[in-house]
Amino acid sequence: MSAMNFIEQIRQRDRVFDFIQPQASSRLDVSHGNILYLEDISVSFDGFKAINNLNLYIKEGELRCIIGPNGAGKTTMMDIITGKTRPDTGSAWFGSRINLLELDEPEIAEAGIGRKFQKPTVFENHLVVDNLELAMAGNKSVITSLFARLSAAQKERIDEVLETIGLKDNKYRLAGSLSHGQKQWLEIGMLLMQNPKLLLVDEPVAGMTHQEMDRTAELLKSLAGQHSVVVVEHDMDFVRSIANHVTVLHQGSVLAEGTMDQVQSNPKVVEVYLGE
Amino acid sequence: MSFKKLLTGTIAGLTLSTGAMAADDTIKVGVLHSLSGTMAISETTLKDTMLMLIDEQNKKGGVLGKKLEAVVVDPASDWPLFAEKARELIEKEKVSSVFGCWTSVSRKSVLPVFEELDSLLFYPVQYEGEESSKNVFYTGAAPNQQAVPAVDYLMNDLGVERWVLAGTDYVYPRTTNKILEAYLKSKGVAEKDIMINYTPFGHSDWQSIVSDIKKFGAAGKKTAVVSTINGDANVPFYKELGNQGISAQDIPVVAFSVGEEELSGIDTKPLVGHLAAWNYFMSVEAEENYSFIDAWHAFIKDKKRVTNDPMEAHYIGFNMWVKAVEKAGTTDPAAVQEAIIGVSVPNLTGGFATMMPNHHITKPVLIGEIQADGQFEVVSQTPGTVVGDAWSDFLPGSKDILADWRKPLSCGNYNVKTSKCSGQNY
Amino acid sequence: MLDKALMNDRLIFDKKTQSFLAILTAVALLVSLLNTFVPEGHILHCSTFTVTLLGKYLCYALLAVSVDLVWGYLGILSLGHGAFFALGGYAMGMYLMRQIGDRGVYGDPLLPDFMVFLNWKELPWFWHGFDMFWFASLMVILVPGLLAFVFGWMAFRSRVTGVYLSIITQALTYALQQAFFRNEMGFGGNNGLTDFKEIMGFDLQSDATRLGLFLCTALALGLGYMACRYIVCSKLGRVAVAVRDAESRTRFIGYRVDKVKLWIFTFSAILAGIAGALYVPQVGIINPGEFNPINSIEIVIWVAVGGRATLYGAVVGAILINYAKSTFTGWLPDAWLFALGGIFVFVTLYLPKGVTGFLNRKQEQLA
Amino acid sequence: MPLLPALRSAILLFIFSIFFIGQASAAPVADETEFKQLLNGFTQKSFAAKANTAQQVATSGHPKAKQVLEAMAESRLYFRKSDQLVVFADKDGRSYVLTDIFSNETLGTFSRREVSKVKTNNSLRAKLGKMVAEIELKHPDASVRLAAVEAMIPKLKEDDADLFGSLIKEEQDESVKKALQFGIYIGYLDSSKKERVLNAIEALDGELEPIVRNKLTSLANNSDDKDIKKAAKKSLKGIESKISIFSNLETIYFGISLGSILILAAIGLAITFGVMGVINMAHGELIMLGAYTTYLIQQAMPNHTTASIFLAIPAAFCVSGMVGIAIERGVIRFLYGRPLETLLATFGISLILQQLVRTVISPQNRTVETPAFMSGSIDINPIFALTYNRLYIISFCILVFIALFFILKRTRLGLQVRAVSQNRSMAKAMGVRSDWVDAMTFGLGSGVAGIAGVALSQITNVGPNMGQSYIIDSFMVVVFGGVGNLWGTLVAGLSLGVANKVLEPMAGAVLAKIMVLVFIILFIQKRPRGLFPQKGRAAEA
Numbered sequence A: 001m002s003a004m005n006f007i008e009q010i011r012q013r014d015r016v017f018d019f020i021q022p023q024a025s026s027r028l029d030v031s032h033g034n035i036l037y038l039e040d041i042s043v044s045f046d047g048f049k050a051i052n053n054l055n056l057y058i059k060e061g062e063l064r065c066i067i068g069p070n071g072a073g074k075t076t077m078m079d080i081i082t083g084k085t086r087p088d089t090g091s092a093w094f095g096s097r098i099n100l101l102e103l104d105e106p107e108i109a110e111a112g113i114g115r116k117f118q119k120p121t122v123f124e125n126h127l128v129v130d131n132l133e134l135a136m137a138g139n140k141s142v143i144t145s146l147f148a149r150l151s152a153a154q155k156e157r158i159d160e161v162l163e164t165i166g167l168k169d170n171k172y173r174l175a176g177s178l179s180h181g182q183k184q185w186l187e188i189g190m191l192l193m194q195n196p197k198l199l200l201v202d203e204p205v206a207g208m209t210h211q212e213m214d215r216t217a218e219l220l221k222s223l224a225g226q227h228s229v230v231v232v233e234h235d236m237d238f239v240r241s242i243a244n245h246v247t248v249l250h251q252g253s254v255l256a257e258g259t260m261d262q263v264q265s266n267p268k269v270v271e272v273y274l275g276e
Numbered sequence B: 001m002s003f004k005k006l007l008t009g010t011i012a013g014l015t016l017s018t019g020a021m022a023a024d025d026t027i028k029v030g031v032l033h034s035l036s037g038t039m040a041i042s043e044t045t046l047k048d049t050m051l052m053l054i055d056e057q058n059k060k061g062g063v064l065g066k067k068l069e070a071v072v073v074d075p076a077s078d079w080p081l082f083a084e085k086a087r088e089l090i091e092k093e094k095v096s097s098v099f100g101c102w103t104s105v106s107r108k109s110v111l112p113v114f115e116e117l118d119s120l121l122f123y124p125v126q127y128e129g130e131e132s133s134k135n136v137f138y139t140g141a142a143p144n145q146q147a148v149p150a151v152d153y154l155m156n157d158l159g160v161e162r163w164v165l166a167g168t169d170y171v172y173p174r175t176t177n178k179i180l181e182a183y184l185k186s187k188g189v190a191e192k193d194i195m196i197n198y199t200p201f202g203h204s205d206w207q208s209i210v211s212d213i214k215k216f217g218a219a220g221k222k223t224a225v226v227s228t229i230n231g232d233a234n235v236p237f238y239k240e241l242g243n244q245g246i247s248a249q250d251i252p253v254v255a256f257s258v259g260e261e262e263l264s265g266i267d268t269k270p271l272v273g274h275l276a277a278w279n280y281f282m283s284v285e286a287e288e289n290y291s292f293i294d295a296w297h298a299f300i301k302d303k304k305r306v307t308n309d310p311m312e313a314h315y316i317g318f319n320m321w322v323k324a325v326e327k328a329g330t331t332d333p334a335a336v337q338e339a340i341i342g343v344s345v346p347n348l349t350g351g352f353a354t355m356m357p358n359h360h361i362t363k364p365v366l367i368g369e370i371q372a373d374g375q376f377e378v379v380s381q382t383p384g385t386v387v388g389d390a391w392s393d394f395l396p397g398s399k400d401i402l403a404d405w406r407k408p409l410s411c412g413n414y415n416v417k418t419s420k421c422s423g424q425n426y
Numbered sequence C: 001m002l003d004k005a006l007m008n009d010r011l012i013f014d015k016k017t018q019s020f021l022a023i024l025t026a027v028a029l030l031v032s033l034l035n036t037f038v039p040e041g042h043i044l045h046c047s048t049f050t051v052t053l054l055g056k057y058l059c060y061a062l063l064a065v066s067v068d069l070v071w072g073y074l075g076i077l078s079l080g081h082g083a084f085f086a087l088g089g090y091a092m093g094m095y096l097m098r099q100i101g102d103r104g105v106y107g108d109p110l111l112p113d114f115m116v117f118l119n120w121k122e123l124p125w126f127w128h129g130f131d132m133f134w135f136a137s138l139m140v141i142l143v144p145g146l147l148a149f150v151f152g153w154m155a156f157r158s159r160v161t162g163v164y165l166s167i168i169t170q171a172l173t174y175a176l177q178q179a180f181f182r183n184e185m186g187f188g189g190n191n192g193l194t195d196f197k198e199i200m201g202f203d204l205q206s207d208a209t210r211l212g213l214f215l216c217t218a219l220a221l222g223l224g225y226m227a228c229r230y231i232v233c234s235k236l237g238r239v240a241v242a243v244r245d246a247e248s249r250t251r252f253i254g255y256r257v258d259k260v261k262l263w264i265f266t267f268s269a270i271l272a273g274i275a276g277a278l279y280v281p282q283v284g285i286i287n288p289g290e291f292n293p294i295n296s297i298e299i300v301i302w303v304a305v306g307g308r309a310t311l312y313g314a315v316v317g318a319i320l321i322n323y324a325k326s327t328f329t330g331w332l333p334d335a336w337l338f339a340l341g342g343i344f345v346f347v348t349l350y351l352p353k354g355v356t357g358f359l360n361r362k363q364e365q366l367a
Numbered sequence D: 001m002p003l004l005p006a007l008r009s010a011i012l013l014f015i016f017s018i019f020f021i022g023q024a025s026a027a028p029v030a031d032e033t034e035f036k037q038l039l040n041g042f043t044q045k046s047f048a049a050k051a052n053t054a055q056q057v058a059t060s061g062h063p064k065a066k067q068v069l070e071a072m073a074e075s076r077l078y079f080r081k082s083d084q085l086v087v088f089a090d091k092d093g094r095s096y097v098l099t100d101i102f103s104n105e106t107l108g109t110f111s112r113r114e115v116s117k118v119k120t121n122n123s124l125r126a127k128l129g130k131m132v133a134e135i136e137l138k139h140p141d142a143s144v145r146l147a148a149v150e151a152m153i154p155k156l157k158e159d160d161a162d163l164f165g166s167l168i169k170e171e172q173d174e175s176v177k178k179a180l181q182f183g184i185y186i187g188y189l190d191s192s193k194k195e196r197v198l199n200a201i202e203a204l205d206g207e208l209e210p211i212v213r214n215k216l217t218s219l220a221n222n223s224d225d226k227d228i229k230k231a232a233k234k235s236l237k238g239i240e241s242k243i244s245i246f247s248n249l250e251t252i253y254f255g256i257s258l259g260s261i262l263i264l265a266a267i268g269l270a271i272t273f274g275v276m277g278v279i280n281m282a283h284g285e286l287i288m289l290g291a292y293t294t295y296l297i298q299q300a301m302p303n304h305t306t307a308s309i310f311l312a313i314p315a316a317f318c319v320s321g322m323v324g325i326a327i328e329r330g331v332i333r334f335l336y337g338r339p340l341e342t343l344l345a346t347f348g349i350s351l352i353l354q355q356l357v358r359t360v361i362s363p364q365n366r367t368v369e370t371p372a373f374m375s376g377s378i379d380i381n382p383i384f385a386l387t388y389n390r391l392y393i394i395s396f397c398i399l400v401f402i403a404l405f406f407i408l409k410r411t412r413l414g415l416q417v418r419a420v421s422q423n424r425s426m427a428k429a430m431g432v433r434s435d436w437v438d439a440m441t442f443g444l445g446s447g448v449a450g451i452a453g454v455a456l457s458q459i460t461n462v463g464p465n466m467g468q469s470y471i472i473d474s475f476m477v478v479v480f481g482g483v484g485n486l487w488g489t490l491v492a493g494l495s496l497g498v499a500n501k502v503l504e505p506m507a508g509a510v511l512a513k514i515m516v517l518v519f520i521i522l523f524i525q526k527r528p529r530g531l532f533p534q535k536g537r538a539a540e541a
Helices: A002-011 A074-081 A105-111 A128-135 A142-147 A152-165 A180-194 A210-223 A236-242 A260-265 A267-274 B002-017 B040-059 B079-092 B104-117 B147-157 B171-186 B207-217 B231-243 B287-300 B309-328 B333-340 C002-009 C015-036 C048-073 C081-103 C113-117 C133-157 C162-181 C207-233 C235-245 C247-252 C257-283 C293-306 C311-331 C336-350 C354-366 D003-026 D032-043 D047-060 D065-073 D122-136 D142-155 D158-170 D174-189 D194-203 D210-222 D226-275 D283-300 D305-330 D339-360 D388-410 D412-422 D424-429 D434-457 D466-481 D486-507 D509-526
Strands: A034-045 A048-059 A063-067 A089-094 A113-116 A198-202 A228-232 A245-250 A253-258 B026-032 B067-073 B097-100 B121-123 B136-138 B162-168 B194-199 B223-228 B253-255 B275-278 B344-346 B352-354 B366-370 B376-381 B401-404 B411-415 D077-080 D086-092 D095-099 D106-111 D115-117 D377-381 D384-387
Touching: A034 A074, A034 A228, A048 A074, A048 A228, A048 A253, A063 A210, A063 A236, A074 A113, A074 A198, A074 A228, A105 A113, A105 C247, A113 A180, A128 A152, A128 A180, A128 C235, A142 C235, A142 C257, A152 A180, A180 A198, A180 A210, A210 A228, A210 A236, A245 A260, A245 A267, A253 A260, A253 A267, A260 A267, B026 B040, B026 B079, B040 B067, B040 B097, B040 B231, B040 B287, B040 B309, B067 B079, B079 B097, B079 B104, B079 C048, B079 C257, B079 C311, B097 B309, B104 B121, B104 B136, B121 B309, B136 B309, B147 B171, B147 B223, B147 B253, B147 B275, B147 B366, B147 B376, B162 B171, B162 B207, B171 B194, B171 B223, B171 C113, B194 B207, B194 D509, B207 B223, B207 B231, B207 D226, B207 D486, B231 B253, B231 D388, B275 B376, B287 B309, B309 B333, B309 B344, C015 C048, C015 C207, C015 C311, C048 C081, C048 C207, C048 C235, C048 C257, C048 C293, C048 C311, C081 C133, C081 C162, C081 C257, C081 C293, C133 C162, C133 C257, C133 D509, C162 C293, C162 D339, C162 D466, C162 D509, C207 C235, C207 C257, C207 C311, C235 C247, C235 C257, C247 C257, C293 C311, C293 C336, C293 C354, C293 D339, C311 C336, C311 C354, C336 D339, D032 D047, D032 D065, D032 D077, D032 D086, D047 D065, D047 D122, D065 D077, D065 D122, D077 D095, D086 D106, D122 D142, D142 D174, D158 D174, D174 D194, D174 D210, D194 D210, D194 D226, D210 D226, D226 D283, D226 D384, D226 D388, D226 D412, D226 D434, D226 D466, D226 D486, D283 D305, D283 D339, D283 D434, D283 D466, D305 D339, D305 D434, D339 D466, D377 D388, D384 D388, D388 D412, D388 D434, D388 D486, D412 D424, D412 D434, D424 D434, D466 D486, D466 D509, D486 D509
Parallel strands: A063 A228, A063 A245, A113 A198, A198 A228, B026 B067, B026 B097, B097 B121, B121 B136, B162 B194, B162 B223, B223 B253, B253 B275
Antiparallel strands: A034 A048, A034 A089, A245 A253, B275 B366, B344 B352, B366 B376, B401 B411, D077 D086, D077 D115, D086 D095, D095 D106, D377 D384
């Protein structure tokens, strides 16, 4: 089957081979304005409905905050978007052409979705610079990796990101020896290296000082526009400082949506947050 | 660099340790039996036997006026390690001969080493035959010294007409069963009256097979099982026979690998009457045997320990070697090889064993029945001794081959038809 | 300081590699000289026994390196590498068997002895071609490689990880052991393949051939080590470590984890196969015992004792344990298992980074 | 009232003595000297001569005849070499205590060199059995008579059937009557009278005794009479179809019993490996220790086999459990969170334990006797029997499983175990002494392994290697079932056992084993976390 396709491709002279084509998001079609469509998604673990009929749309270039009490399904939602968990029902589209449910994690990453985890997961046995190099966008096949050498431009890009995340002095330190906050930054740096269209950021400021928090807020805001950013966060101050649009999740579905003020005055939200 | 030191140290240690030389006032004898791993069960006893024999010989004044010294190594039931240890014994320890091995594969593994370094190996276990090496003396039984007489007994004395040949899937049962199949057919047993079954090593769940045997034996004709089941698998096999209520009177089992040692690990009460064919039983009534048992009990300091056939084989082999060394006046392997052919020593069953030109020995064949006390009772005995046949007459590939290590033939596999001596490494 | 040490590790020819290669070369040269030119009986003479023994250790060392590559750097605890080693060994054994030709005990020009013995009438199809060295060599690489590829392709694609993967690798080698035990398979059953005469026309019993085999093994170890070193130092190596430490994270930044695992696993299996092929002519036998799951566990232990995720550690561990085994089995035949078992427990408890890790730390403390 | 039974037995005895004397008078008069002379025939070497003598003894009618023949069958009959006197002998250590046959007096102790056994072989013993049986056909005890009849059936001829016919008239006991009737029909199958044969075929329809089937087969093939042939064929067909049903049942029974052994061996591992994440390579050796405990207890109380087994269960649990706790406290507790390193350390421990047993006890296998209640079988019918020891092991396995399940689900320890296995630091914060829980859990798993050892000692070798033969299978079962799930272990053990036994007749034992292994490999590809995987976030940790 694939051999047939291949021959077909060779015969069409005007077409460029898949493996030569610049990858990442080339197929991404955001002409309808939305970059992410989640529709009627449900998933359950051992009878517990983690996500229940969830509908969520993210616009291109938007910075969206998602809040909700524990167990609201925030992380599970991210798992579904990045291919870690398959929903029982529903559909998930990246742009209007890419069906996320047909792809696995690396393909989704390749398509242009990057993710920062709740618990900072950096490669602790690698240097900071290696962490960034590994995350760098580009051909990630086995053979390429085996013979890969950093070009000057790439080195420059790494230094640039190091500058952005404030780890320039720690370039050659083991990632495992960084402080918690630094690891958070490094992970954000890795996201930047990936150069995704959509960033999913799970609790980016947990364990950060106030100054660090402010810088993070600034960074995220600056990213919005060229990228779409989805932030899951508990810290209301932080959310207020960055978001213009907030979604509240509760028991696996959307409870309220709107600006921070709208959401905070919504009686249902108040009940969920205070009623418990 | 520290690990550099470590490496160089290791290498230096290795090179130096090979320089050790044999002391001149003793004659070294190698003992190559597994003391750990799966085969330790059987082989440890043989190591003790050798230590006892050497000890006794030293009490008699040693050999050629020199004391004997046993060099014991542990090849750990690891076949390549057998070859390595054999080489260590011969090259490093300079032993004059080696007594050892149990499984065929261990013998096959060390064989090239003995041939290359031209030393002597005494191999004490019954085996499949089809081999005769210049450097190996086979003091255990060849198939014609065990299997064929046993089948004769079953056929003539018990009137067995249906046969189950059950064995572990390795070369000894395969060969023995091939020979027996040919033999039975030559005696007019029909194909459908023979059932052949192979099981893996250490097979422990015998329910289905025993049930099949039971069904096979329910066809009206007298049925017997010829078992070449190896070592560990025997206990669950016999236990299952007992459980399914198969007694020796219904379907007798004759085994070639079950001796007193193996029975000491089985509750024998349900097994009374099942058979084994060997060349020696502990219960044999002979003066030599009584003295041997007494000596063994004194040496091992345990009156409950049993003696068995491979121990007798070592007893014979060791005495033959002593006699041959004295005859030759030297421990030089070549001289001993020449001197030992024709040497005759008492066996433990009241007769004599002679080393034949094919490096096998003469043995009486005894059929014994299991008793409740874990011993065998001899129920049949060949009138004279049987000469071990290296190459079976019942296998098409080997019936034209003979072994004779006397000059001028000096060949372990001489093809009578082509008049060629093949497969020799020297 | 720390940075420099770490940067040094990223060089293919780092200090440790340099010393490893130096020692390997020195040992190879020294052994050849001491074996060839120092007369027998002299205290410095290196007997052929020692040469073969060293050759065997070096085979084990290569095997340990291959396990270290997948376990140390990729995090796959393979309890089935003994299978690839044995398959390589069988491929070589079949070649050596065919070389015997009509010099077998039955004098059959085509069939190996054990086939004549069991009344086989013709050579099974899979024995064809093994009379040619190039074909056998190809199979040494192809058979373990292909098995590892197919097995890995299935297992990694379905994301079997951790102990589940370890146990099914164990099941793999266990199943192969059972299969090779069967006489119907045509690999000589329990006795395996033995009684080899010559390799490429050289008499296997001659001292020169043995020395030659030893040198080949040393060369193979050197090359295999460098190949592993190259992989480890490449970006692929860093991806591998990333997979080891945070598999799903690696996936989320876009690496095809299954393919990374598959290719490194296959390469490692090939290395193990080559080690097996070199092992067989030196020890003179290959039988299904080599597939024993316990053997595969032992290999892992060599690596652990030497120090995981340092290639030289695997070499040190393999040589150390096997040297201990050789010595103890002659020295303390009744009690050597106590010593060996004790070493395993001691190393896991007190030297979590193995012997080399311990020595390195001592060294750092001194510096 | 008590007079009546006494009277009845007296009358019975009277009748019998008449019968006996009547028969004795028919045979050559056996006075003691003559009988003694007869016994001297046993000193001959040839089995044929001995058989002949035995026949004469049997028909002599001498009151000691039966005792002599039985002693001979039990290898208790010896003769003194000095005077060829045939005596009873009992082994005492390495010498023999001789008893005079007639006076029952002890003749003293003799060494093995002074006496010689009256040797028997299988066929001679079979003949002796029949002779004794014939004497016993008239035994006052009904069960002895029944046994005697059953012993005669396999070799029955038509004239025996006539003898049975005369016996059946006097027989009171129903079961003996039934057996006699069965014997009569068997005898009739050989008859030359067509009527008798056809009657017998009809009466024996549906009987599963092998002898019926064999005789019918030979009638169906060789009979000259068409009607007989047809009747025999029809009857055979019914028998065959019954046989195939029962042989399927048998296969399943075998599978379940193999499965229960796998479960027993694996269930301790399901706790140490599944719940605690310790890859315990010494698990097999803990089983071995349990088996050796059984052996040692049996040695300590040699004449109480049954009691020793029951005593061995708690003892083995304690011994293996203690060793397990020692291993946990001494080694494993330093290795939590590094599961693969527990593999290495416990592998070292397994080597040490094996060699310890070799050094302290013996490298040889040891005998563990099977208590009487565990041998034999429930014969559902002549071709389908449930062996007692397997039945006990299956029920034992179920008991152990229920007990474990109860401990883990219903007790405080179980709750703590689950708490620690799910979140160690949280459990600690809530005041669970995780150290203690770890030790207890590991001790529990090890103790269960010890109990498995007691069960295994009843069916297989007790030796230093026994652990190694179960460790791989145990891991397969646990992994196949799904780590951390007791039900998984149960289902996995049973299904692997049954699969193995179903495949075995088709492919042979070796191939069946390989196929099961390959199946496990493929299955894990489909379900990478076993039959019953842990779900949700817990599985990710």
